[in-house]
Amino acid sequence: MHNAHAQAAGMGGIRAGGDLVARMQMTRGMRLKEAKEYVAGKLGVTPFDLSDPAVMTEVRSELGFGRIHSYAISQPAQANLIEAKFNIGRVLDIRINCVEKFKERAGLQ
Amino acid sequence: METAIPTRMGDGSIARMARSELRADIEDGVAQAVRRAKVEPLxxxxxxxxxxxxxxxxxxxxxxxGDEVVLSCDGTGMKTHATRAQDMQSYEQWMGADLLELCPGDYSLKVIRTxxxxxxQCLHDALLATIAPMQYGIMPNLGLYAKDDGPCENWSTLLPEGRIAEARAASEQAAEMAVSDAVRMADAMWEAGADAIDFDTTGASGDPEFWATLRVTEIIRRKYPEMGVQLGMAGEFVLGMHGELEYDGKRLAGMWPRQQLEVVQKAGATMYGPVVNVNTGRSCAWNMARALTLVKPCMEIAEIPVHMNVGMGVGAVPMFVHPPGDAACRAAKACVDILGLDGL
Known part of the structure; x- marks a missing residue:
């Protein structure tokens, strides 16, 4: 069922930019249009591009936002997981709770 | 003679219907919603x-x-594939999940007290190993606070005995306990790094449960301004198990989706999930027509994202343990195209 919804209407999560738009909805209460425009503006792409893996894979690589990885497409020198969230928070100009806690607990601030 | 088109019933079984029969079902589904909820037809x-x-x-x-929407993905961390943290990783890496949710297997608020x-800790560690925003999800499930599962008198047994005042007092006592537990949960999850809390199937125990969840939402908004709160409902209509509870001067019992959204927004939630339950004896087309008609009034007043529930047994997705993909994708397309939803 999840796959059907994801293919029929989803933004693709980290395959594209769905997680970024979701973050603005979830933590800032932005409606879809506003959230897509906000993220697209920060990334220098169009709202249409945010659901396109062909565009967003490159954007995510450039900005260190983390990507789908497997043995065939490993990127060990790129930011991923919590590292990627540091970059996402900086580029989207938002505080991400777990990133702030990480800084505090790792003595980075 | 019209061609028989394969379609689905609300229980997931295949039905073959002519286009004219589907049209009649859609008109009837709309009419049922208009009559019950006093809303405008599609x-x-x-x-x-x-x-x-x-x-x-x-x-x-x-x-x-270009019309894609955000998927709420509740229940992504529920040991479907491996450990809960690995489940969320696989949803993120393989399933294109826009957000992630860690949740206990029972999914009830009360059971996480101990x-x-x-x-x-599980949420904390999972946050280090994922990218997508992550919420902690539970059902308020106020019924577990009533005897024999909990300490409060059981309002469901008191009501049939005509002991109305005692039933109301018991549900209010349970609501107070749920508020206390939920705030403690939010405190712990915020400290662990959570992005949001998801209150799923809110109102399953009627207006006392909805009342408790709205009050918790208000407290979370005040304590943690950047913490998301997703408030999803249990049904299209708030049952009046108490009958007199109000929020912001509005009686909660009997609220339909538009009225629900008004108080949800007032409480400070960041996402709202309307629910319309499936009638298994009617076609998916009938169910979707009814669901869209009930939820459409929300979209006129929405200030926060509206993520309609389209899981098993709600939002015209069949009440079957493995909902057929052809029915799920039709539900998704209908909701997005016709309502202009913010997510599913």
Missing amino acids: AADEQEHLLDIYASPARFVGVDL ILPYEA
Whole structure:
């Protein structure tokens, strides 16, 4: 069922930019249009591009936002997981709770 | 003679219906919603589009390119594949999940009282190993606070005995306990790094449960301004198990989706999930027509994202343990195309 919804209407999560738009909805209460425009503006792409893996894979690589990885497409020198969230928070100009806690607990601030 | 189109009933079984029969079902579904909730019917062009979606013989349909929406993905961390943290990783890496949710297997608020540190630790560690925003999800499930499962008198047994005042007092006592537990949970999850809390199936125990969840939402908003709160409902109509509870001067019992959204927004939630339950004896087209008509008034007043529930047994997705993909994708397309939802 999840796959059907994801293919029929989803933004693709980290395959594209769905997680970024979701973050603005979830933590800032932005409606879809506003959230897509906000993220697209920060990334220098169009709202249409945010659901396109062909565009967003490159954007995510450039900005260190983390990507789908497997043995065939490993990127060990790129930011991923919590590292990627540091970059996402900086580029989207938002505080991400777990990133702030990480800084505090790792003595980075 | 009209062609018989394969379509689905609300229980997931295949039914073969002519286009004219599907049209009649859609008109009846709209009419049922209008009559019960006193809302406006779907416009003629909206009903025609809905008919095109459900009369399509295609195995799979989808929204137009560029019209994609965010998927709430509740229950992604529930040991479907491996450990809960690994589940969320696989949803993120393989399933294109836009957000992630860690949740206890029971999914009820009360059961995490004694395992809260463990749950928070699990969330903390999972946050280090994922990218997508992550919420902690539970059902308020106020019924577990009533005897024999909990300490409060059981309002469901008191009501049939005509002991109305005692039933109301018991549900209010349970609501107070749920508020206390939920705030403690939010404190722990915020400290662990959570992005949001998801209150799922809110109102399953009627207006006392909705009342408790709205009050918790208000407290979370005040304590943690950047913490998301997703408030999803249990049904289209708030049952009056108490009957006199109000929020912001509005009686909660009897609220339909638009009125629910008004108080949800007032409480400070960041996402709202309307629910319309499936009638298993009617077609998916009938169920979707009814669901869209009930939820459409929300979209006129929405200030926060509206993520309609389209899981098993709600939002015209069949009440079957493995909902057929052809029914799920039609539900997704109909909701996005006709309501302009913010997510599913």
